[in-house]
Amino acid sequence: MDRTVGDAPPLIALREIRKQYGGNIDGAPAVEVLHGITLNIQAGEFVAIVGASGSGKSTLMHLLGCLDRPSSGTYSFSGRDVATLDGDELAWLRREAFGFVFQGYHLIATESARENVEVPAIYAGMPEEARAERAAALLTRLGMADKLDNRPTQLSGGQQQRVSIARALMNGGRIILADEPTGALDSKSGAEVMLLLNELADAGHTIILITHDRDVAEQARRVIEIHDGQIIADSGVSAVKQALPAPDMAQAGRDAGASFWDDLREAARTAWRGMKMNRTRTSLTLLGIVIGVASVIVMLAVGEGAKQRVIDEMGSLGTTIMYLGSGHPSNGGPPGRLTIEDLDAVAALPEIGHVMPIIGDPVTVRYGNVDRQVYAFASSNAMPLVHRWRVAQGRFFTAAEDRDIAPVVVIGHKFKENFFPDGSNPIGKQILIVDAPFEVIGVMAERGADSGSQNYDEMVFIPYQSGRMRVYDARAEPDYTVVEAASEEQVQAAEAEMKKLLIARRGSDDFRIGNAAAKLQAAAQTSNAMKMMLGLIAAVSLVVGGIGVMNVMLMTVRERTREIGIRMATGARQRDIMRQFLTEAVLVSLVGGVIGVVSGLTIGGILLLSKVPVIFSVTAIVGAFACSVATGLIFGYMPAKKAAALDPVVALASE
Incomplete structure (x- = not known):
């Protein structure tokens, strides 16, 4: 039975x-495109809105479709007054009531025909x-x-428009808004x-057709x-045989829409496809x-391994040596x-x-053209005496040179062979x-390494103050301090007196003493300055990646x-x-983090095979990976927010 406008509210x-x-505060002149449009459209009508280009x-159509x-x-x-709907309610209305068919088809280029049609249902x-x-x-x-499974570029114009119509019908398409x-x-x-549009109208869909073709x-x-933003003619409401029911406006915005996991899976799939297409x-x-993740893992592992081996080697040099940190x-x-x-107070103890x-x-x-990673050992001029190690050529630096931050260096025996292979002085x-720049003033006698420990012959030795100021960025405190007892018999007493003195001076036992005489019961702790430096390097690397x-x-x-x-529409x-978009950013960082961890472990394994001291830290590995994921969240937020804030009409009109 036919139904007319008098039978139901519009x-x-x-x-x-x-x-x-x-007409905003930026001074742009105001331009009114629509001038007081008054219009009723009944459910089930097939309406054509015709006008020349620029008529409004x-x-x-954008206003009717709640895009503007x-x-x-x-x-x-x-x-229901649409002005009272918030953003989620408008999205619900576009999802439940409208299906858009555009002149330019507006299909997602990376998706297949079926995937384009599925978008509203997601x-x-x-x-x-x-x-x-x-x-x-x-x-x-x-x-x-x-x-x-064909992508839009593999379809003709007519086929793309059919895909667009199928997409409009995916969620029911009670109202089809067809723009040219x-x-x-x-x-x-x-x-x-x-x-097709006439068949849909016969099935009860409300069709609103925008065209310039009479x-x-x-x-x-x-x-x-x-014409010029005003309705100048209306043929009147036609008889409607049947009409699909309008969505229940009481439910506007109440549904959950896409589930978190479905949305996450869809975002990950889209991101992965985009990554593959832009290799x-x-x-x-x-x-x-x-680079950021791998460098953190490798630097921490090499630094810890090198430090541990040096400390182990130093501990084997004599039972009068203790390590303070x-x-x-x-x-x-x-x-x-x-x-x-x-x-200085410790040194004054008898x-x-x-x-x-x-x-x-x-x-x-x-x-010259030789460039290597070498352990730079910054200490006082007492190093040869403490470690019972003589200078084979030239001299060792003096206390005055240490105090004056002199740029002088003493090199190891093997260092000389590596950097001066021609035997030159x-x-x-x-x-x-x-x-x-540092001037070479001496060469240490050959010493070697015991049990795979750090090879002292490959090191360079520089004054403590020169190392602190010129090489290690004005580090505030040493990595550790070597303390030599006055004699082997006084080691235990020296440790006890040192501990007593420092607690009295500092008010707490916020220090550690490793006693070689007691088989070095605790390894020297990595200094805060070293941790800070490595942390900054990690931060810089990951920030660059972010x-x-x-x-x-x-x-x-x-x-x-x-x-x-398109997705908003x-x-x-x-x-x-x-x-x-946040998921896409995190996925990039996640993949980068996994590759970085694998790369770091691989490089570390190669270094181990090359007998470079390496000690991996599970905390460093997990922390580096977690930082890579956090980088995706932090640096992906702004682009994601920008994407979410786009105006649907402006977005659809972009090229």
Whole structure:
């Protein structure tokens, strides 16, 4: 039985709708595109809105589809004022009520025909298997059964428009908003699309057709003409045989939409496909994360291994040697920092022979075209005496040179062979330690390494103050301090007196003493300064990688602006868009973190095979990986937020 306007309230009711652009505080002139549009559309009608280019018909369609808001006037949908709906409720309405068919098709280029059709159902929370079946059924119904897996570039214009129509019907498509659906098609394809729209109208769908072609408009059952933002003609409401029920506005925004896991899986799938399609850019982005994670793992492992072996070797040199370093108090709290004044007080004890602060780490040393990682041992001039080690050529540095921060260096026997293979005299030559020039003043006698310990012959020895200021960035405290008792018999007494003195001076036992006479019961602790330096290196490496992620994600948002508009038009909420792009950023960092961990362990394994001292830290590995994931979240947030804040109309209009 036919039903007319008098039988039911209108599905869509516009009252004095105006739309203005510009006129903001930036001084742009105000331009009013719609001038007081008043219009009722009944459920089940097939309406054509016809007008020339620039008449305001597309702006009207965007308002009808809740992609834009009017500047003034009232838009009621099924009796509910649309102005009272928030962002999630508008997304719900677009998802449940509207299906868009665009002149430019607006298909996602990286998705297949079936995947494009599925997009609205993803945000409606339809299970994956169910939406795949429905998408395939809709495409089959529209004669696209053999094109399910084809991407848009593999389809003709008519076929792309059929995919667009199937997408519009995916969530029911109670109202089809078709913007110039035949404008980019040949006459045959255009006729087929119009036939489909008439069939949908017969099935009870409300069809709103936007066109400039009067011949196309005449195929609708009601024609509204718009000119200069005003309705100038309306053929009147046509009889409606049947109409699909309007969505229950009481449920607006109450559904959960896409589930977290479905949305996450969809975002991960989209991100992975994008990464594969942009392999070069993805590889360069991953490189920053990989280098950051791998460098943290390898540097910590090499640093810890080298330090441990040096300490082990030093402990084997004699039973009068103890090692003093910072540590956590026994009752809890942060580790202490031993000062030079503390060390001077220890040196004044009668049981103590020498106090020698040490800073040491593998650093880059250069001479001519030779460039190697060498352990730079910064200590006082007492080093040869404490370790019973003589100088074979030249001399050792003096206390005055140490005090004056003199750029002088004594090299090991094997270092000389590596950097001066021609047998030339190294005395007086300049070598670069990191970026600081040092003059060679002596060569140590050959010593070797015991039981695979650090090879002292490959080291360079520099004054403590020179190392602290010129090489190790003004480090505030030593890595550890070698304390020699006055005699072997006084070792235990020296340890006890040293402990008593330091507790009295510092008020707590925030230090550790390793006693070689007691078989070095505790390994020397890594200094806070070393931890800080390695932490900063890790932070810089990962920040660089994070900036790369952010740049790529910003570029991705720019490249996929239209896709974002499509997803919003099909019902995506702002948080859906943000979650998708955050997931993509985290996925990049996650993959980079995994590769970085594998690379770091591989490099460490190679170093171990090369007999380089390496001690891996599970904490460092887990921490580096966690930092890589956090980098994705932190540096992906801004691009994700920018994507979510895009205006749907502006996004759809982008190229």
